[in-house]
Amino acid sequence: MKIAYLISHDISKNDGVTKKIKGHVDEWIKSGCKVKVFAIVPHIADSILDAQKYLLGDYLSNRLTKNKKLLTDMENFKPDCVYFRYDTWSLTLNHILKKYKSIAELNTYDLGEFYLLMKKEKTIKSILRYFIYKLLRGAILSKVAGIVGVTKEIAEHNSVSKYGKKYTFIPNGIDLNKFKTIKDGGKNDRIGLFFIGTPNQPWHGIDIIEELAVNFPQYDFHIVGIDGVSKNNIFYHGYLNDECYMEIIGKCHICIGTLALHRKNMREACPLKVREYLALGFPIIIGYDDTAFMKQQALPSYVLKIDPVKIDYKSIECFIESVKHYIVTHSEIEAVISSRSTEAERLNFIKSVSLAN
Numbered sequence: 488m489k490i491a492y493l494i495s496h497d498i499s500k501n502d503g504v505t506k507k508i509k510g511h512v513d514e515w516i517k518s519g520c521k522v523k524v525f526a527i528v529p530h531i532a533d534s535i536l537d538a539q540k541y542l543l544g545d546y547l548s549n550r551l552t553k554n555k556k557l558l559t560d561m562e563n564f565k566p567d568c569v570y571f572r573y574d575t576w577s578l579t580l581n582h583i584l585k586k587y588k589s590i591a592e593l594n595t596y597d598l599g600e601f602y603l604l605m606k607k608e609k610t611i612k613s614i615l616r617y618f619i620y621k622l623l624r625g626a627i628l629s630k631v632a633g634i635v636g637v638t639k640e641i642a643e644h645n646s647v648s649k650y651g652k653k654y655t656f657i658p659n660g661i662d663l664n665k666f667k668t669i670k671d672g673g674k675n676d677r678i679g680l681f682f683i684g685t686p687n688q689p690w691h692g693i694d695i696i697e698e699l700a701v702n703f704p705q706y707d708f709h710i711v712g713i714d715g716v717s718k719n720n721i722f723y724h725g726y727l728n729d730e731c732y733m734e735i736i737g738k739c740h741i742c743i744g745t746l747a748l749h750r751k752n753m754r755e756a757c758p759l760k761v762r763e764y765l766a767l768g769f770p771i772i773i774g775y776d777d778t779a780f781m782k783q784q785a786l787p788s789y790v791l792k793i794d795p796v797k798i799d800y801k802s803i804e805c806f807i808e809s810v811k812h813y814i815v816t817h818s819e820i821e822a823v824i825s826s827r828s829t830e831a832e833r834l835n836f837i838k839s840v841s842l843a844n
Contacts, residue, residue: 488838490515491566492524493583495543495574499532503759508572509536510662514830523564525557550577558582568632568841573597576623584630588841591631593641598624599751603689628652633840635833638778640755653843655836658757658778660829663766663817669737670768670814678811679739681769683711683732683760690753692746692774695795697721702800706807709735736767740811746774746795755781762824765789766817770810772803779823789815 492512498505512522524538527549531540541557543549557579561569569589574580583589598621605617628634628647634654636642642656680699684691693713700708700721708721711732715723724735736742742764748756757778764771770789780786791806793799822828 488568488841489521489523489564489566490837491561491564491569491587492522493569493571493574493580494524494538495527496572497529498526498534498536498538498540499528499530501535503763504572505534505536506661507659507759510660510826511570511830511833512536513662514826515834518831518834520834523566525561527554527557550575552578553582554579561587568837570837573627575620576626580627581630584627588632588843589630590633590635590837590840591628592635592637593647594637596641596644596646596751596753598646599753600690603751607689625650632843633836635836637757638755639781640753653840655832656778657829657833657836658824659759659762660824660826661759661762661766662826663821663824666763666766666817668766668768668814668816669733670740671737677707678705678741678807679707679709680741680743680772680807681709681711681736681739681764682743683736684713684745686713690745690747690750692750692795695746695774695798696743698798699800699803703804703807709739711735736769739769741807742769742771744771744773744775746772746793748775749795765815765820765824768814768816770806770813770815772806783823787819789813789819 492508494508496504508524512524515522524536526538527541527543529543531542539560541554561583566587569583569587571589571591573591573593601617601620605613628650631652634642634647634652636654636656637659639656641647642654682696693710696708696710704720706720709724710722711724711727713723714725717723744758744761745756748754755776755778761771761773772791772793774793774795780790786792789810791803793803
């Protein structure tokens with residue numbers, strides 16, 4: 488089977504998204520599929536992802552003109568199916584959706600994010616942006632042959648299910664062979680908690696982490712990827728490359744995932760960064776239901792889910808004290824976050840869509 492993977496992203500950063508796509512492609516090739524990645528990028532540069540690269544123009548030209556070189560290359564490849572990480576409507580994408588059986592991967596409840604930003608900005612521009620995005624989103628989802636949600640909640644949301652498309656939900660997985668356990672049991676005197684995120688995403692819950700720091704002066708809280716004022720026991724490190732932030736996380740004991748997902752009306756998630764925390768050996772604190780653990784009767788001892796609306800500080804402290812020296816092993820997490828199992832499930836879905844009438 489031939490699969491074309493379409494992505495509009497700066498793959499030269501070799502970030503979580505790029506690593507995720509490479510994980511998909513590697514597993515599909517191992518399974519005997521022919522895969523070619525078509526990447527629309529802001530600049531041509533090296534990447535860990537082997538891809539045909541097409542330069543991103545300005546916003547309007549990118550959306551309102553066809554990328555003829557990309558379309559010609561894809562036509563020459565003759566894919567049985569086009570798999571793409573959801574992106575804003577464009578004439579290029581519209582052409583692809585008409586010509587090939589396509590599957591959209593939904594990684595978040597995007598309408599919720601746009602609505603939250605609209606409420607935050609409260610401008611005419613943000614209101615127009617929300618409604619235009621909603622309209623164009625429908626133009627895409629109405630034409631796809633299948634939908635893969637990274638959570639059950641996303642795949643079955645009424646803003647998705649109303650299109651009546653064949654769908655499935657598959658949580659994010661990672662290649663555990665590419666991760667070494669770096670937690671050493673936490674030999675430092677001060678207990679450290681670690682979070683990495685992106686600026687201007689209120690659902691990360693940075694304010695909640697700040698509250699935790701105030702209530703737990705005996706612990707240190709390290710935040711990477713976001714600028715802020717460090718004080719007392721909370722330390723903002725801003726953007727760091729992999730090597731630099733690994734030095735910080737390596738000195739910590741527990742990692743923190745998204746804590747305020749409810750702010751964009753979601754309850755369920757499966758972030759790659761949390762899988763990486765686990766693969767590196769760290770117990771985690773999260774504020775949502777993780778898709779990978781939902782089929783289990785109870786969460787494992789190295790996972791704490793908190794209620795971000797009504798925080799139980801006592802239970803958090805008990806968790807921290809009980810797992811501060813605990814090291815999560817790969818054998819414990821293989822069945823729930825390994826890409827080998829998640830990609831076998833994804834390929835089965837892709838085949839079912841490509842073979843359907």
